[in-house]
Amino acid sequence: MAGGGAHPGRSVTSRALRVLDAFDADHPRLTLSEIAERSGMPLTTAHRLLAELSAWGALVRRPDGRYVVGRRLWDLGLLAPVQAELRQVASPFLLDVHTATRDTVHLAVRDGLDALYVDRVSGRESVPVVSQVGSRLPLHAVGVGKVLLAAAPPEVVEDVLRAPSRQTRHTIVDPVRLARELAEVRRSGAARTSEEMSLGAASVAVPVVVARGGAPTVVAAALGIVVPTHRAERDLPRLVPVLQVAARGIARELARTDEFR
Amino acid sequence: MAGGGAHPGRSVTSRALRVLDAFDADHPRLTLSEIAERSGMPLTTAHRLLAELSAWGALVRRPDGRYVVGRRLWDLGLLAPVQAELRQVASPFLLDVHTATRDTVHLAVRDGLDALYVDRVSGRESVPVVSQVGSRLPLHAVGVGKVLLAAAPPEVVEDVLRAPSRQTRHTIVDPVRLARELAEVRRSGAARTSEEMSLGAASVAVPVVVARGGAPTVVAAALGIVVPTHRAERDLPRLVPVLQVAARGIARELARTDEFR
Numbered sequence: 133m134a135g136g137g138a139h140p141g142r143s144v145t146s147r148a149l150r151v152l153d154a155f156d157a158d159h160p161r162l163t164l165s166e167i168a169e170r171s172g173m174p175l176t177t178a179h180r181l182l183a184e185l186s187a188w189g190a191l192v193r194r195p196d197g198r199y200v201v202g203r204r205l206w207d208l209g210l211l212a213p214v215q216a217e218l219r220q221v222a223s224p225f226l227l228d229v230h231t232a233t234r235d236t237v238h239l240a241v242r243d244g245l246d247a248l249y250v251d252r253v254s255g256r257e258s259v260p261v262v263s264q265v266g267s268r269l270p271l272h273a274v275g276v277g278k279v280l281l282a283a284a285p286p287e288v289v290e291d292v293l294r295a296p297s298r299q300t301r302h303t304i305v306d307p308v309r310l311a312r313e314l315a316e317v318r319r320s321g322a323a324r325t326s327e328e329m330s331l332g333a334a335s336v337a338v339p340v341v342v343a344r345g346g347a348p349t350v351v352a353a354a355l356g357i358v359v360p361t362h363r364a365e366r367d368l369p370r371l372v373p374v375l376q377v378a379a380r381g382i383a384r385e386l387a388r389t390d391e392f393r
Numbered sequence: 394m395a396g397g398g399a400h401p402g403r404s405v406t407s408r409a410l411r412v413l414d415a416f417d418a419d420h421p422r423l424t425l426s427e428i429a430e431r432s433g434m435p436l437t438t439a440h441r442l443l444a445e446l447s448a449w450g451a452l453v454r455r456p457d458g459r460y461v462v463g464r465r466l467w468d469l470g471l472l473a474p475v476q477a478e479l480r481q482v483a484s485p486f487l488l489d490v491h492t493a494t495r496d497t498v499h500l501a502v503r504d505g506l507d508a509l510y511v512d513r514v515s516g517r518e519s520v521p522v523v524s525q526v527g528s529r530l531p532l533h534a535v536g537v538g539k540v541l542l543a544a545a546p547p548e549v550v551e552d553v554l555r556a557p558s559r560q561t562r563h564t565i566v567d568p569v570r571l572a573r574e575l576a577e578v579r580r581s582g583a584a585r586t587s588e589e590m591s592l593g594a595a596s597v598a599v600p601v602v603v604a605r606g607g608a609p610t611v612v613a614a615a616l617g618i619v620v621p622t623h624r625a626e627r628d629l630p631r632l633v634p635v636l637q638v639a640a641r642g643i644a645r646e647l648a649r650t651d652e653f654r
Contacts, residue, residue: 144405145442149449149466152469159474181406188410201472203504208413209470210527211421211462220525224517232494241462256485264481
């Protein structure tokens with residue numbers, strides 16, 4: 133990050149990216165001085181980089197002087213495979229599940245030790261959930277996360293089991309119990325949670341298993357559904373096959389995309 | 394764009410952004426040499442910038458050597474108001490309309506002379522449409538576009554009327570007829586199209602009109618629905634009030650957001 137020297141370009145690009153780093157879900161609108169402070173650079177440097185990033189359309193200055201992420205970056209983000217390949221292929225299937233159940237349906241992929249929510253279909257009558265598109269939640273505390281963790285490389289599982297964070301009083305933080313549950317997920321092909329991330333909400337999730345000609349199958353994503361706890365006992369078991377049908381449909385479509393061919 | 398001189402930083406940031414410019418919907422996966430060619434820079438420069446952009450997560454290098462847009466940019470793009478404020482607020486209402494009709498529902502905003510599609514809900518049984526999230530289509534050729542054009546500043550209308558592009562043999566390219574139609578959209582509060590963008594598809598759209606305490610109302614977006622042409626006569630008239638109810642719901646929620654308060 134140090135400036136100048138033999139690679140002036142490197143540090144300048146890094147600084148521009150550090151300006152973008154100042155923005156996150158908790159800080160979507162920032163003033164010049166907030167950006168300078170959050171990215172640790174002088175006001176004058178931040179001001180110059182903001183002018184360039186705004187000219188290109190990465191950021192937009194609002195009438196109140198605060199900067200927000202611009203449509204140009206939104207556009208570019210839509211080209212990411214997670215959106216252009218996975219989300220677009222899966223979206224009609226999520227809609228099918230929602231139409232049949234009226235509950236909140238999620239699609240997630242693993243991102244490090246988190247489940248990254250790629251899509252969500254949620255009506256206004258569905259149970260309120262904390263996740264939204266782009267959210268990251270700890271793998272061990274959510275249904276889609278347990279599915280993704282059960283399919284993750286051993287070193288990822290070890291990392292999570294070392295210190296599973298407590299999200300509610302129901303989060304499973306005992307490594308032995310969690311490991312047993314992951315084995316059960318691998319055996320049964322479905323994961324359940326009950327108030328482990330949000331009180332009042334229970335979930336079930338299944339993997340999207342993509343077959344690649346000859347090569348081993350890949351868990352490309354997890355598909356899950358969230359219901360109010362009082363309906364969990366009655367509804368979650370019957371929702372597993374609903375999710376499995378949709379997950380197979382998604383997997384079939386994905387197998388045809390560039391990523392898996 | 395010229396390098397070095399008094400503002401070395403400016404040109405370096407510009408070059409990094411030019412690397413990103415190489416990617417678009419028709420070119421989502423590019424090799425190093427394609428990127429260098431499309432951004433008009435030497436291979437060595439492109440290589441160095443790609444390394445920095447990849448280290449940050451803006452781009453990802455696939456096993457086959459091609460670069461794609463990374464999750465980090467997707468993430469950042471989700472913070473854009475068009476997504477974080479508009480799409481998120483509107484999404485359940487689009488779902489309501491789709492659930493009631495089973496047809497493809499669109500939400501779009503004006504971006505220059507185009508309608509930018511911000512959200513779409515489309516089942517697998519809906520009529521196939523060319524637009525997807527992030528698509529831009531000419532304002533005068535689509536239902537949501539006519540609604541947005543009818544509310545646009547006079548200079549935008551003039552620009553479009555100067556040379557409306559022909560998309561199908563049914564696209565209205567006569568400026569006088571188009572101007573008359575825009576007046577009718579303003580009067581009736583709804584726009585219709587019939588095979589003007591895609592053969593076999595008809596549409597109707599309404600504005601999302603946001604009231605701001607004291608200030609003039611703003612057309613923040615347009616909400617539209619697409620049906621097969623053979624159902625247009627029977628279905629489009631009864632779909633207008635369905636869209637209007639949803640549009641009012643969206644407008645009410647938007648009026649509470651930071652953008653309009």
